Amino acid sequence: ERDALGADRYRLGVRDFLGTELDLEETYAWGWEELARIRAEIADEAARILPGEPLPAVLAALDADPAYRITGAESFRKWIQELADRAIADLDGVHFDIPEPLRRIDCRIPPVESGIYYLAPAEDLSRPGTVWWTVEDPSGDIVTWTVPSTMFHEGAPGHHLQLGVTTLNPVLNRFQRVSSELHPGHSEGWGLYAERLMDELGHYRDPAHRLGMLAGGQQLRAARVILDIGMHLELKIPAGTGFHEGERWTPELGFEFLRAHKGPDPDSVVAFEIDRYLGRPGQAIAYKLGEKIWLEAREAARRRDGAAFDLKEFHRRALDLGPMGLDLLRTEMARS
Template sequence: MGRIDDLANRYVADWAALSPAGATMVGISGHDDKLDDLSPDGYAARADLSRRTLAELDTVEPASEAERTAQEAMQERLGLDLARYDSGETSSEVSVITSGLHEIRMVFDLMPHEGEQAQADIAARLNLFAGALESYKTTLREAAAAGHVSARVQLLEVAKQCDTWVDPEGDNVFHGLVERLGASGALDAELRRGAAAATAATAEFGQFLRAELAPHGREKQAAGRDRYELASQYFLGARVDLDETYAWGFAELARLEAEMRTVSAQIAGPGATIEEAVAALDADPVRTIRGKEAFRDWMQGLAEQAISDLNGTHFDIPEQVRRIECMIAPTSDGAIYYTGPSEDFSRPGRMWWSVPQDLTEFSTWREVTTVYHEGVPGHHLQVGQTAVRAELLNRWQRLLCWVSGHGEGWALYAENLMDELGYLADPGDKLGMLDGQAFRAARVIVDIGMHLELEIPVDNPFDFHPGERWTPQLGWEFLRAHCRVPDEMLRFELNRYLGWPGQAPSYKVGERIWLQAREDAKVRKGADFDLREFHRQALDLGALGLDPLRRALDRL
């Protein structure tokens, strides 16, 4: 092991001690009875660890190309982590998708439930929850006093989430967890005390956001160019020309919708509109599944079939990665997401859907491509293959490094790849993939447009409010016109974009960079280019920013 790998491994151990919830999330054992210090000192300690590690990285000469890639990846990630902390972003960010609260609530979803020790760890964390939120309030107060505070709308929306999570008339996430555990005796009593305390603390935190922080929240949700450039670089791991990317988003959406119209004619007859094809697919009983559990079982079967089909033909899938679990999340905000396996693979990679409470019927044509995105060859293959490669990658690369543009870009690339390989030959499934791609292209336009408050091009291909400047209301109107998503889920999506600048475009922009990287490799290799080998080499680099990825691929 070289000095850079040794330094990276020490960083992981130190980080896990400072971020116990994060350690559980990435599958590092030994910290499951603790929660993160969300006080100003806790945030400062984590930033100081990054600062010290960066300084030491600068003094080390890599011993190999693999170490050079690891060094560049760490320098890029930790440098941006520090830039976000120093700008006040890290300690003040509260949105419908991310905050200190979200981190410590979600960790319970990934904790093991079986056995007395696992349940005792859950009890310990439940009883630490209120104290962690009190510390977090102090951090948010100090950040606000320094002029760093999230938009008022985001603060109020998160307050509503708090209400939903602990609604006595609904599914209380903490009491529901305890009921599922089925403990007894003193341990059950401790779990119930913790659930009651966490419930009260969450309700109080919602009130804190409403009554104390929201009055100081920013009126305008637009990030502005300076904040957005940092956010975009953080989520992509690359610098891109935002104005060129904005213009490309319009062209890409127009291209995708033209292809959707062609496929719609195959589904509903010549001249059929996209809406008519969607209606025909939604009305098809063969493509309809009723009930969350039945839908989960369908996802599980398709995910397992993809693993079986692709292993040994288009990919060499490690044995540990041939297991995936499809899960219904305990929340109901509409999000679909993936969580990676634990370090020892005792917890497999999981595909989650936070199903809205009133959604009971599911159309499979929309979700075939989602299974490929979240499962194999998407996130599950990418994250799982990285986790397995202990002989190639250090612990930081295998467990901690995640770049949205790299990961989400790969998953979107994987959807296209499945089309290339013939797995979306059914016109309905193909329309589902194109619909998802169009959704991601619309995000590029709306996210960049709203946060930079850009002018809508006079000659835009949709004749959409030419010459006006983007606002959240125009963003909503545009998304409703181009995205076939239920209003409740679409509203969550819009709130997510406004509260998490730069993340939404990372899918489509990341895919664009992955496709460019593949074309560059074809040019370099000529007749020797092999797609299966390209995928293996690219994934064996581990997660890294897209600029470091391109440099690493150039060296292969």
Template sequence: MRALSPTESASAPAFARDTFGGVTEDTTRTPTPVDAIADRYHEQAVALSPMMATYLGLDEHQDALDDFSPEGLAARDAATREALAQIGAAQPQDDVDRVTIDAMRERLGLDVEVYDAGIQHASLNVIESPLQGIRDIFDLMPTDTPDQVETVGRRMRAVPRALDQWFESLHEAAGRGMVSPVRQVTACIQQTKDHTASDGYFATLKKQHPQIGDAIDEAAAAYARAGDRLREEILPKAPEADGVGRDKYPLHSRAFLGAEIDLEETYAWGQEELARITAEMARVADQVKPGASVREAMDALDNDPAYTLQGTDALQRWMQEKADAAIAELADTHFDVPEPVRTIECCIAPTQSGGIYYTPPSDGFERPGRMWWAVPKGVDHFGTWRELTTVYHEGVPGHHLQCGQTIYRSGLLNNWRRMDVWCSGHGEGWALYAERLMDELGYLTDPGDRMGMLDGQSLRAARVVLDIGVHCGFEAPAEVGGGEWTYDKAWQFLTAHADMAEGFLRFELDRYLGWPGQAPSYKVGERIWMQLRDEVKEREGAGFDLKAFHRRALDIGSVGLDTLRGAVLGTL
């Protein structure tokens, strides 16, 4: 794929024309002044965030952690504002530039809004705040050589200072009246206890690498102190109410979607979509076991040896086999999969949160893309009927294809487009679209596997309703009694539409309550991806090519959804 040169016509989107033109993947594009602005901002971002460098697989500052203090946040904000001013004055030379300009204005502009609102300073929740980020970054650090282990040790010694800096920002936010709710603070306190327990993360890591035991002890002590400080300094100031309110929610929603949505309409659509999925699950239940309810069909699947795995080793092998098979069967048929992207590693994570997640490959693919499963403590029995759709979500055609293809396009996209920008509605929306697509392509015809896909879809639709309803103060659905949303109503609603262990669902509910706007971005993002595909299909008629649509859409990278639509349709 190539972009237009400055002298070529821009009357139609370069992505459409180049994709269908059969241009080879190694065709490169001459960088422009717009690319220079984006690359310069990328370099500044990496310099200001050693953790970002690790995430990207770079070697810079691997023994340091980010500065989470007000001064550190201000430095990143200053770099963002400078780049935003530069890109605002830039002139595009081709369609790729037009997308970069639109994407940077939208993404960086939102970063400034979020900073001005104080959201970064008050960052504290159960899943995506410095408390988790500092610990999580160690999962991506190699430990194959003595030097690499020593680097981990030096970074462990940086943990106390990083956590202290975080508290500086939390206190500044508290001075502005911004403190996370009691539920989030207490859950984070428990996380510090879990990490520092005799069988927790730090103790396990020390057994694996006793040569850096002193450094690990320092980090563990810092996490224990962080738990004490949360209890003593932050919890007394924390409000009881979970919702952020109708006036604040739109900013959170736009940050995760890159699009402005009608919240009332989306709330109603979420309930309609959930009803559709629930009805479909009832039909599939009858296929699993004639006359059975959904619950009875799920019980039958859980007790069917054909869908059962025992132990994490078996789980890891099964994940790898399914992920590899999907790549082999989909490459060159339904998707253009670059050669380096045809490798994925499936791993059991060193933590026990129950989450399943993906980390992208490094630039150059020295570190491959990886699918991680954080198996909860004591869990050694797994039902594949629930999880096949998850492999497609995290692997191919989900995140692995999406992220890997973007990183691979060094001849087309600047470094900011390839490695920095991430929009949840685009990324998670694509991954959920990928699950539905695999159903359309016939990979989920087995009733058990299809039930698993629908069960996941049910959860995603339920949290559209729950997240928007709780945070905006909309009236609760009739099935939980209507009126004002409460925690008990939210729990009743979630458990009615998600068949998962109580501990996992409690964490999920806490996540939605503490991270407004993120959970709906999956299902709302999928909706916008489906709408875009339908619009392109209607415009192109008999000439519509699904494989080509996927290629040109993914080659744009993980931009906001309004930018994606404009890029695909040529309206930027």
């Protein structure tokens, strides 16, 4: 039995997870273009850190550098708490008007393996918004050069502001306030937009932290666009990519491709990712396609408003809308 679902069933997944319709082959080609752009930026950033060294050597050097290691879970928790606090202080009143209940993110280490994720504040505010960050060895070293972009994605200006503002918004009904997970194109697109926004605002002052953003979330999410559409439609791998050119995608090629773009995860984690893509067609592309819509909406507002464009006002309107599919988001953000 084939793992690929084909174009018709894939379009149903896109409608479900993104709330839009796509030209799938055009989006597949865009994924390759986006990945090439990101990889060129990765090469440039790596050359700033260790000129003349190949990328694997640069990544290994950063992993081994004591300047980018923290020992112990509690020390790491305090460090990410400082990152979160500083981001809110820098953004509030300048690029966002952050409601008082959201001016604090609680950063915690879970007692058991549970990944990295954000939990919105309780509706009655009895519990603050929380970033949970699993540490594999609570007494060992944690590598930090990849961490800031993830904190911006999960915390502020990412999911903490997006989900927090939604939770507090009295204009939205209760279903809207708690349904963000039903719209991953909107929510994960915003998280990826937040990573890039902080780059535009100069918050990756250390080249290693900017490399972490590019080689982590940005590269992986672009690779997912290629993989998800490519595997389900069994598309050909184009010439000039340097990867099995002319062959059609299979889960085995997907594993090899993801292995090269995901970082030092165990093979079991990579295999799980491939199975997830095959079982949830359209979900994996939500991050990059959602980010694309947010960026296009901002650029359209900038063109429409000209010198009067106000980034803080754009963000206010964006977050006040609450969760929705990407077609509706595009329509609502186009209203003057």
